Structures are given as C-alpha cells and as structure tokens.
Amino acid sequence: MADVLPTPLIASDDHLAHAGLIELAAGREIPCYESPERATAIRQGLLSTGDYALQPPDAHGPDAISAVHEVELIDLVEHVWTDAVADGWDAVRPLLPDTFMLRSYIGPMALAALPAGRHLRLGAYCFDTATPIVAGTANAARAAVDIALTAADRVLEGAPLAYGLCRPPGHHAGRNLIGGYCFFNNAAIVAQSIIDRGAQRVAILDVDFHHGNGTQQIFWQRDDVLYVSLHGDPGGIYPYFSGYAGERGEGRGEGANLNLPLAAGTDGEAYLAALNDGLDAIARFDPDGPLVLSLGFDTYHADPICNLALRTDDYARIGGRIGKLGVSVVALQEGGYAVDALGVNAVAFLGGLREGLRDR
Numbered sequence: 001m002a003d004v005l006p007t008p009l010i011a012s013d014d015h016l017a018h019a020g021l022i023e024l025a026a027g028r029e030i031p032c033y034e035s036p037e038r039a040t041a042i043r044q045g046l047l048s049t050g051d052y053a054l055q056p057p058d059a060h061g062p063d064a065i066s067a068v069h070e071v072e073l074i075d076l077v078e079h080v081w082t083d084a085v086a087d088g089w090d091a092v093r094p095l096l097p098d099t100f101m102l103r104s105y106i107g108p109m110a111l112a113a114l115p116a117g118r119h120l121r122l123g124a125y126c127f128d129t130a131t132p133i134v135a136g137t138a139n140a141a142r143a144a145v146d147i148a149l150t151a152a153d154r155v156l157e158g159a160p161l162a163y164g165l166c167r168p169p170g171h172h173a174g175r176n177l178i179g180g181y182c183f184f185n186n187a188a189i190v191a192q193s194i195i196d197r198g199a200q201r202v203a204i205l206d207v208d209f210h211h212g213n214g215t216q217q218i219f220w221q222r223d224d225v226l227y228v229s230l231h232g233d234p235g236g237i238y239p240y241f242s243g244y245a246g247e248r249g250e251g252r253g254e255g256a257n258l259n260l261p262l263a264a265g266t267d268g269e270a271y272l273a274a275l276n277d278g279l280d281a282i283a284r285f286d287p288d289g290p291l292v293l294s295l296g297f298d299t300y301h302a303d304p305i306c307n308l309a310l311r312t313d314d315y316a317r318i319g320g321r322i323g324k325l326g327v328s329v330v331a332l333q334e335g336g337y338a339v340d341a342l343g344v345n346a347v348a349f350l351g352g353l354r355e356g357l358r359d360r
C-alpha cells in the first residue's frame, strides 16, 4: 500500500461563538442540536488519526458569496443581530423569526415596503423556527464560507481530497433564504467558484440526511451544476416541501437534479444501492471539476433527529465508493447530531474516501 499524503483539514474557531441555545420544533422549545461541540468532536477525531493536516482558512472576501446569494440576504445575515440589539432586544436570547412573509401572504398584492429594522423582516428571509441567530452568527457564517473555499483551493492545487469543517452548515440556504441551521450555502458557493475558475461541469453530491433545498433551488435551472441528493423521504421528514423524486430541474437544468428519497430505517445495503444510482448519474454527467460533497452524519442510526440506520462501518464503504468515482473531492461538513459518534464516523467516512481515491 502506497502512503497517502495527509488530507487538508480546514477549520477555525470562529464557529464557537455561534451557539443558538434553543430551537422551536412544532412550537416546543428544545436544545439546539447544531452545537459547537459537533465541530470539536469531528476535529479531535480526525486529528487523532495523524492522517489530517490542520490548516486555517484563507480570507476570500465577499465576491464568492454574492455570486450565489442576493445582496439583501447577505446584508440581513451581517446586520440582523445588531439591529435587534439596537432596538432593545435581549442580547442573551437567540433571535428567531416569528412572522413569515409567505407567498400566500403576498397573493396578488404589490407590497410597498419592508421595515427598516432587519430583525423585523427576518421572516421574509427565513423558512423555519429552528435557525437561531446570535452575536457570533455572521462571523461564523463568513468563516464557514472561507473554510469551504480554502478546501476547494487545496483540491484545485492538486490534493485529491480536502475537508472543510464548516459550521454553520449550508445546504438549506437558498439564494435569498436562510433556514435549517444554514445561512450561506457553502457547497453552492464552492461549486460556483469552481465554475468561475474555469470548470465546465461540477457535480454536488449531498449525503446529509436532509434534502438540500437551498442547493437544489440555486442550481434548478442550470445544466453546468448537477445536484444529486440522498435523503430521508420528505413525505415525513424536514424540510417537507422539497426533495421528492419528481423534482428534476427545469429549462436548461432539466435532468441536472436528482433526488433519491430514502425510507425510514434504510440501512447500509439499501443506502449503497441508492448511492450507486447517484454515482452513475455523476459519471454520466462527466464533471471536469472536483466533486463537491455535502457531508452529513445525520444518517447515523443513533442520530437524535433523524431516522436512517447507518453504522460507522457503512460510512467507510460509502466513502470508498465515492472515492472510486476517480474524481477529486471537496468534502464540506453539513449536519450530524449524535455528537459522541461524530468523530469515529468522520474518521470512517473520510478514511474510506482517502482509500477509494488512492486506488483510483
């Protein structure tokens, strides 16, 4: 067996100040599952192997974010917290929206204005009550993008694999929308950046337990970015409104979106069968840039908010199969909430990926 170079592990501590305390699930206050301890566990697990080289992110500036998100959304993320505090809101409690500007609210009306305070219009940009904002959120969201873009840099410089320990995650964030613990869509920003650096076709494979509604929306009408997602069947699972197999993209993008919903209790064997379909679609698409991997470990059998049944060993097989595609990989952290198992699951998945890529 030939030795494999250490895999770049891009991480920073900027996420630590993004800690939401609570979220509202069906009106019930529960602890926020998307916690700083998640990233700490993954980082410790990976570094304990000796196979990863910890590197800080390089600052990339705002352009890559505005290539994917509306300026008004970026402005909201940057300033909503300070607007709320300036208006006298309790700076100890996290901020959640309470009034939503739904399509059915607008109906045929041409609305004339929005309130100046960004905290008062948060519900025009957020689709759930489970994405708490605190003082450190904007800085953490920007840092997660820099982490993702730095991982992409390493792969474009020649590494077969780089891992971005992004927190907050990104795949639920749309062009003008936050939600699902996500603010800026790290994977979409990386895919767009790879296109902007000259690739013709980039594939995003999303193995987080949840459908990446934001990523699907951003590339819905595009034929240069293929989005393939395996996720819990939205018929019973968040985000409920998207992720069905019939969603295939539109216009030039028709056929460049593939949803593979999975039944509750899906185990490693059934997961690998669906993954094969996804990988076949990626091979047919024939990307000429690296694969962008939205990597969640919330498919784990003991995840507290999800219902698939993957085991740690399964992650090694899944990673190995993805590596055998023979395409370099920018792996970006999304979800995964069984904190005690995140370290071993990351080691198994990325270890499998390293081996699969070595044999390519």
Ligand code: SP5
Binding pocket: 025, 130, 169, 170, 171, 172, 180, 181, 182, 208, 210, 238, 296, 298, 304, 305, 334, 335, 336
């Ligand atoms: C990145 C990511 O994984 N985002 C997921 C956001 C899910 N947020 C709401 C989940 C609602 C879960 N309902 C709790 C059921 C507990 N039995």
Ligand code: ZN
Binding pocket: 208, 209, 210, 296, 298, 334, 335, 336
């Ligand atoms: Zn998830």
